[in-house]
Amino acid sequence: MQLLYFAWVRERIGMGGEEVSPPEAVETVADLVAWLSSRSDGHAAAFAKPARLRAAVDQAFVPLDTRIAGAREIAIFPPVTGG
Amino acid sequence: MIRILVTTDAIDIAAEQVSLEQGGAVATFTGLVRADDGVATLELEHYPGATEAALLRLAEQAVARWSLSAATIVHRVGPMHPGERIVFTGAASAHRAAALEACAFLIDRLKTDAPFWKREVVAGKGRWVEARESDDHAADRWR
Numbered sequence: 001m002q003l004l005y006f007a008w009v010r011e012r013i014g015m016g017g018e019e020v021s022p023p024e025a026v027e028t029v030a031d032l033v034a035w036l037s038s039r040s041d042g043h044a045a046a047f048a049k050p051a052r053l054r055a056a057v058d059q060a061f062v063p064l065d066t067r068i069a070g071a072r073e074i075a076i077f078p079p080v081t082g083g
Numbered sequence: 084m085i086r087i088l089v090t091t092d093a094i095d096i097a098a099e100q101v102s103l104e105q106g107g108a109v110a111t112f113t114g115l116v117r118a119d120d121g122v123a124t125l126e127l128e129h130y131p132g133a134t135e136a137a138l139l140r141l142a143e144q145a146v147a148r149w150s151l152s153a154a155t156i157v158h159r160v161g162p163m164h165p166g167e168r169i170v171f172t173g174a175a176s177a178h179r180a181a182a183l184e185a186c187a188f189l190i191d192r193l194k195t196d197a198p199f200w201k202r203e204v205v206a207g208k209g210r211w212v213e214a215r216e217s218d219d220h221a222a223d224r225w226r
Contacts, residue, residue, distance in 0.1 A: 083190060
């Protein structure tokens with residue numbers, strides 16, 4: 001699946017996105033965040049406080065306990081601040 | 084008619100106003116970049132594709148809820164400076180109450196439902212703007 005990162009999540013990880021194939025045990029967005037945290041120090045820094053993260057699955061905003069089976073694109077980012 | 088635009092260009096509010104002038108009433112909101120705490124530059128990041136889809140959903144909801152004849156949302160992205168226009172929302176309807184309420188709905192919900200992120204540059208140093216609880220409360224009143 002394609003991952004996309006925005007704002008300080010993108011900055012801490014050091015890239016705007018990556019292609020990953022998480023194991024089956026990774027069932028939800030929260031599981032994905034925990035699994036990604038071990039990939040690098042940057043991932044660990046970006047995902048240290050999951051309560052500060054928001055997500056979109058296939059471009060729709062979702063809570064972090066949403067299941068990710070079948071998702072093509074998952075975005076992880078801070079709370080939005082537009083307007 | 085619904086118009087959604089995410090652009091790095093300056094927002095032409097005169098043209099946007101004119102395109103809304105159908106029916107009996109037009110209400111618009113324009114947000115400007117503030118120079119709070121010495122902000123020299125404000126950078127707007129967004130989620131291409133998802134942003135436009137989120138704005139379109141909001142406009143469609145407003146049109147359906149208030150029977151609007153037109154709704155417009157224009158949001159600027161990229162770097163900008165204090166005093167420049169960052170966002171424009173507008174609603175056109177037969178009478179003022181629907182237009183005024185719909186316009187407030189569009190900007191209140193845009194703040195919580197559309198994937199934009201602000202980064203301020205103060206004295207050469209960048210910092211991401213924190214989301215505000217008051218924005219959540221403003222958006223909640225329309226749910």
